Amino acid sequence: MADDRYDRQSFLGPDSQKIIESYRVGIAGLGGGGSHIVEQLAHVGFLDYVVFDADTVALSNLNRLVGATLQDVERQTLKIDVAQRLISGLHPDARIEALPCRWQEEPALLRSCDLVFGCVDSFSQRQELEATLRRYLIPYVDIGMDVTTISGQKPRMSGQVILSCPGHPCMYCLDFLNERTLAREAQKYGDAGNNPQVVWANGILASVAVGMAMDIVTGWTGKPLKGFYLSFDGNALTMSRNHHLDYVPPVCPHFRLADVGPPVYRRI
Amino acid sequence: MEFPVDQLDEVRVHVTELKLAEEAGLPYILLSPLKLPAGCRPASVDALLSPTGRDGYTSRLFFAEKITCKRELNWNSVGVRILDRNWYAFSWKTNRENLRLLQMVLDHLAALR
Amino acid sequence: MKPTIRIPLSLERAIRTDLARPHAFAAERVGFLFCAANDLGSARPLVLARDYVPVGEEEYVRDRRVGARIDANAIRGARQRVLERQEVAFHVHAHIGRGMPRLSRTDIAELPAVVQSLCITAPALPHGLLLLSEDSMAALMWMPGLSSAVAGEVVVVGLPMQHFVGEA
Numbered sequence: 001m002a003d004d005r006y007d008r009q010s011f012l013g014p015d016s017q018k019i020i021e022s023y024r025v026g027i028a029g030l031g032g033g034g035s036h037i038v039e040q041l042a043h044v045g046f047l048d049y050v051v052f053d054a055d056t057v058a059l060s061n062l063n064r065l066v067g068a069t070l071q072d073v074e075r076q077t078l079k080i081d082v083a084q085r086l087i088s089g090l091h092p093d094a095r096i097e098a099l100p101c102r103w104q105e106e107p108a109l110l111r112s113c114d115l116v117f118g119c120v121d122s123f124s125q126r127q128e129l130e131a132t133l134r135r136y137l138i139p140y141v142d143i144g145m146d147v148t149t150i151s152g153q154k155p156r157m158s159g160q161v162i163l164s165c166p167g168h169p170c171m172y173c174l175d176f177l178n179e180r181t182l183a184r185e186a187q188k189y190g191d192a193g194n195n196p197q198v199v200w201a202n203g204i205l206a207s208v209a210v211g212m213a214m215d216i217v218t219g220w221t222g223k224p225l226k227g228f229y230l231s232f233d234g235n236a237l238t239m240s241r242n243h244h245l246d247y248v249p250p251v252c253p254h255f256r257l258a259d260v261g262p263p264v265y266r267r268i
Numbered sequence: 269m270e271f272p273v274d275q276l277d278e279v280r281v282h283v284t285e286l287k288l289a290e291e292a293g294l295p296y297i298l299l300s301p302l303k304l305p306a307g308c309r310p311a312s313v314d315a316l317l318s319p320t321g322r323d324g325y326t327s328r329l330f331f332a333e334k335i336t337c338k339r340e341l342n343w344n345s346v347g348v349r350i351l352d353r354n355w356y357a358f359s360w361k362t363n364r365e366n367l368r369l370l371q372m373v374l375d376h377l378a379a380l381r
Numbered sequence: 382m383k384p385t386i387r388i389p390l391s392l393e394r395a396i397r398t399d400l401a402r403p404h405a406f407a408a409e410r411v412g413f414l415f416c417a418a419n420d421l422g423s424a425r426p427l428v429l430a431r432d433y434v435p436v437g438e439e440e441y442v443r444d445r446r447v448g449a450r451i452d453a454n455a456i457r458g459a460r461q462r463v464l465e466r467q468e469v470a471f472h473v474h475a476h477i478g479r480g481m482p483r484l485s486r487t488d489i490a491e492l493p494a495v496v497q498s499l500c501i502t503a504p505a506l507p508h509g510l511l512l513l514s515e516d517s518m519a520a521l522m523w524m525p526g527l528s529s530a531v532a533g534e535v536v537v538v539g540l541p542m543q544h545f546v547g548e549a
Contacts, residue, residue, distance in 0.1 A: 128348065167389050172293070255292065260417055260430070262419050
């Protein structure tokens with residue numbers, strides 16, 4: 001019966017399930033995007049998780065938080081507990097480190113992951129996450145969505161799935177992180193505001209992110225991954241290769257091998 | 269990245285140790301520890317200077333812990349992680365450019381007086 | 382305890398390319414992999430590869446009884462780097478064949494002494510052996526405070542990822 005469970009994904013490779021089960025996956029942020037990712041990873045068969053989120057379930061989360069119920073709102077259930085419930089329902093013996101805090105407060109647990117999904121709210125959060133994951137040689141799959149409204153026009157929905165993997169372009173190389181966007185965000189003094197978020201867009205982005213991760217983990221396509229930066233057009237419902245991929249430097253100048261590991265300061 | 273020795277010597281008077289590291293292509297100078305103005309608690313603290321600026325600031329000074337002083341400071345709601353360590357900053361934009369390193373530090377410390 | 386060694390794919394390729402080069406008289410090549418470390422006191426110590434340095438052409442000693450013998454200068458150079466930069470070091474070599482590689486009798490007899498010299502130089506850090514086959518690799522590590530070696534999990538970080546878990 002255990003073999004039947006994953007029979008439909010045996011095309012991933014003869015040892016794929018063993019490989020999947022050996023991975024420790026981290027998810028920073030268990031909101032609309034992160035909750036989708038947790039659910040999918042559990043279905044695929046990952047057994048070792050480190051999840052971070054300080055928040056409890058609020059009524060305004062129910063339009064998109066996978067696994068959350070009205071009871072969770074009444075009980076002010078922690079989002080990490082929703083995630084644990086999801087995972088344990090499929091894998092009672094899964095190893096789950098569930099932290100009701102930001103990952104910055106438990107960085108050793110983040111470092112222990114083999115692969116991390118970032119489902120965070122701001123560019124500065126991504127900046128910090130990428131710097132740490134590059135330092136510890138951990139591939140990072142980032143997702144995010146936004147809806148912008150310009151007066152007199154219909155809303156425009158957009159999003160991204162980005163893979164930042166050591167040896168490949170970083171978010172600065174891809175111009176997703178840059179001084180302009182970080183400065184604009186800093187001017188709001190870190191107030192992310194109530195960013196529009198909907199379940200179907202989060203679901204599309206999360207699914208692409210998990211699909212990307214499955215190729216990283218199993219190599220099942222047999223082809224080198226090239227679409228490190230995929231842009232989501234929520235109005236047209238398309239995912240396409242972002243044109244910034246055409247302009248990346250041959251070697252990432254932002255994160256060097258010499259800087260891997262705990263920072264090395266030199267006296268000046 | 270290199271900094272003029274005379275500017276480093278000026279800063280060195282106020283700290284026990286000066287060290288440099290880079291992250292994501294940006295230099296950071298560790299001031300360890302930095303003596304704070306009278307009336308601050310603690311009296312000294314590790315600080316991290318971003319001398320080339322980031323996030324729209326011409327320079328930034330981050331602190332290893334939140335400081336209490338005579339003036340009420342508008343600390344950012346969450347800290348920031350740089351060079352594998354958590355740091356804290358308050359809202360204080362100096363916007364002056366082309367400053368010597370010590371002047372940068374003093375401009376930031378002016379918020380604590 | 383389950384130490385993990387993460388090696389970027391670019392370094393893994395550099396290692397394989399170097400070890401595959403013929404030498405004037407040695408049947409095998411040797412190099413040293415230098416790494417950073419963190420969380421050594423935890424259940425999952427982390428070792429992060431930063432640099433691979435091949436043993437110099439002139440630092441091999443003729444000895445037909447073994448695949449490769451390196452001289453004292455090669456070891457001294459590795460120890461010097463470990464001391465100056467406080468890095469973890471692995472003695473690296475390869476065996477022909479596929480599958481999980483195993484140390485030869487000569488490796489078992491002689492290589493721990495090389496690692497011990499590194500441990501004496503920087504006793505607060507782990508050091509070890511990294512052995513490659515054509516499609517796999519195995520790491521053996523001497524952790525600070527432990528008398529016997531432990532097998533490490535090797536993760537080649539690239540696309541796709543590769544995980545190798547050997548036995549001590």
